[in-house]
Amino acid sequence: MTFRHRFDPTTLREYDIRGIVGKTLGPEDAHAIGRTFASLVARAGGRRLVIGHDGRLSSPSLEHALVEGAMASGMAVQRIGCGPTPMLYFAAIALGADAAVMVTGSHNPPDYNGFKMVRANRPFFGAQIRELGRLSAAGDVIPHRSGTVRDVDIRPAYVTRLLRDQGSGPRPLKVVWDNASSAAGDVLSMLVARLPGTHHILNGDIDGHFPAHHPDPTIPANMRQLAAAVRAEKADIGLAFDGDADRLGVVDETGTIIWADQLLVLLARDVLRTRPGATIIADVKASQILFDEIARAGGTPLMWKSGHSPIKTRMAETDALLAGEMSGHFFFADHWYGFDDALYAAVRVLEMVSHLKTPLSALRTALPARVSTPELRFDCPESRKFAVIAEVAARLEKTGATVCAIDGVRVSTPDGWWLLRASNTQAALTARAEGTTGTALARLQAELCAQLAQSGIAAPDFTEAGNN
Structure with missing residues (x-):
């Protein structure tokens, strides 16, 4: 049986696979994830896969297709049904699984859904998700073999474990x-x-x-x-x-x-x-x-x-x-x-x-008082978002600014800080600033906006700034 599947590129995100059901994501994608991810697990010597899903309307059909795909790669699938994502992580540990997949749209609107994956109890993300997309498009999976499936009610064990270390407080x-x-x-x-x-x-x-x-x-x-x-x-x-x-x-x-x-x-x-x-x-x-x-x-x-x-x-x-x-x-x-x-x-x-x-x-x-903005997300072309961060970082380096560059640029000053980073999931930049006073916050916002202007990007609306 020949297998080959191309995902909508917008669904292959940094931390998971996620899209709009019926537009960029559907059961055929779920089947391909099961087939390809299970092949990766099998090639690493694994066979046991736990699968769960959230309560979204589209989740049961996506979960069914995911299970079918995983079984076509020979997995012994354990289905834990509907529940929270952390229960899936717990199930993978408690059941001794080689990997796990959760069908979930997380905090996104109701028409979204997606897939979070772990392998050997470690997150499966970034380059690994991009590689999954490449393998699926190339049809690079193990030969078809029949797996098995069984339902497991992990909820009682999960709740018991949640409570195991809970002490009895005096109040x-x-x-x-x-x-x-x-x-x-x-x-x-x-x-x-x-x-x-x-x-x-x-x-x-x-x-x-x-x-x-x-x-x-x-x-x-x-x-x-x-x-x-x-x-x-x-x-x-x-x-x-x-x-x-x-x-x-x-x-x-x-x-x-x-x-x-x-x-x-x-x-x-x-x-x-x-x-x-x-x-x-x-x-x-x-x-x-x-x-x-x-x-x-x-x-x-x-x-x-x-x-x-x-x-x-x-x-x-x-x-x-x-x-x-x-x-x-x-x-x-x-x-x-x-x-x-x-x-x-x-x-x-x-x-x-x-x-x-x-x-x-x-x-x-x-707690000490500060004045800060919420996290502000604003549009920036996909082709520009990381380039803008690099441009800002280069200019800041020339000025001798105190910069943390582990994720975008976070600029620290004696009276506060500001952050600019590229979204890993959208064609957008995000910004936040915090000052010791309102005056300090206004100055930090102005610095951030000036850097954006030099890169040709319209500044976000800071009118929501306030005590967070």
């Missing part, structure tokens, strides 16, 4: 969860039934229409329902997931968002109490406050590239115990496996809060 908590109609729904219900305290779940049913709001907790508008419920219930904390529950959003008892870099400060302090000197990683978008506070708490801060795959890879390389991104991904290697898991992060947050003698808001307000 029972009242918690509001916004499942956001995500794939975590069933698992979340099982989890809260075994957690101490009082728990109220919003949007608990898995629903690929996402009727209440878009499933992305990094967007403030998507946190309004949770914030209102926390205030109405007089709860201690609110927790929110994205579509596949690998991103976590948090609001304190006042309904105020605790941004990811602020939350990572609190989690870092908690880890460092028992693991002094530990390396803790954050991406280049994070506040300088985070890196300063990690060092102040006795840790070793490390700035790294944005993206869950680079972060996980760097954690393994440095033996870091904790990492986080502004996108809401949190990675624990302290008592956990190093992958991003919003459910596990939520359990750790609850344990931390249960030991506090003050409300959670007191920790937030005690």
Whole structure:
């Protein structure tokens, strides 16, 4: 049986394969991923593949085609059904699989879907995804052979493992969860039934229409329902997931968002109490406050590239115990496996809060104050985006600026910093700036805009700047 398949090039992204269902992505692509990825696994001596999917309307049909493709390359497929992406990562470890694939559109709009892959419990990304595309287009797969498939309900084992290291804090908590109609729904219900305290779940049913709001907790508008419920219930904390529950959003008892870099400060302090000197990683978008506070708490801060795959890879390389991104991904290697898991992060947050003698808001307000912009994404031609970064870096080098160039350019000054980087997933640039004062922020924004102008790129709208 001859096999050859070309993917729409826009779907082969840096961290996963993702597209618009019915336009750039369909069952034939899913089958090709199964056939080609499984061939790579087989050529490396593997045979066991775990497959799961999220709650999007298109996910079951894509998962079916993916399984068929993997079986055509001789895989012994274990299907874990609908659930959160981190449950797939756990299943790969618990079941001793050689690789795993998750069908998920993550936090994207409902008409999107995609595939996240791991091999030997390491992220499969970047050049590996491009190579998969090349092999598929060339038909370079192993000869057809019949595999097997069986269904595995991993949910009870996953929930038990989530709870294994959860201590009993001195203060029972009242918690509001916004499942956001995500794939975590069933698992979340099982989890809260075994957690101490009082728990109220919003949007608990898995629903690929996402009727209440878009499933992305990094967007403030998507946190309004949770914030209102926390205030109405007089709860201690609110927790929110994205579509596949690998991103976590948090609001304190006042309904105020605790941004990811602020939350990572609190989690870092908690880890460092028992693991002094530990390396803790954050991406280049994070506040300088985070890196300063990690060092102040006795840790070793490390700035790294944005993206869950680079972060996980760097954690393994440095033996870091904790990492986080502004996108809401949190990675624990302290008592956990190093992958991003919003459910596990939520359990750790609850344990931390249960030991506090003050409300959670007191920790937030005690953090040093800065004035910053949100992350701003703006169009830039695919052919120009990396060239613009190179041009800006070259000009900055001539001026003697203090630049971190691990992911774009992050320019540090005595009164703040600004960041410009190329998106790995879109024809766009992203920018962020943070100053010690409003005046400092305005100056940093002007510097950034001047560099863009010199490269012929229109500056983003900074009118949303404010205290983050």
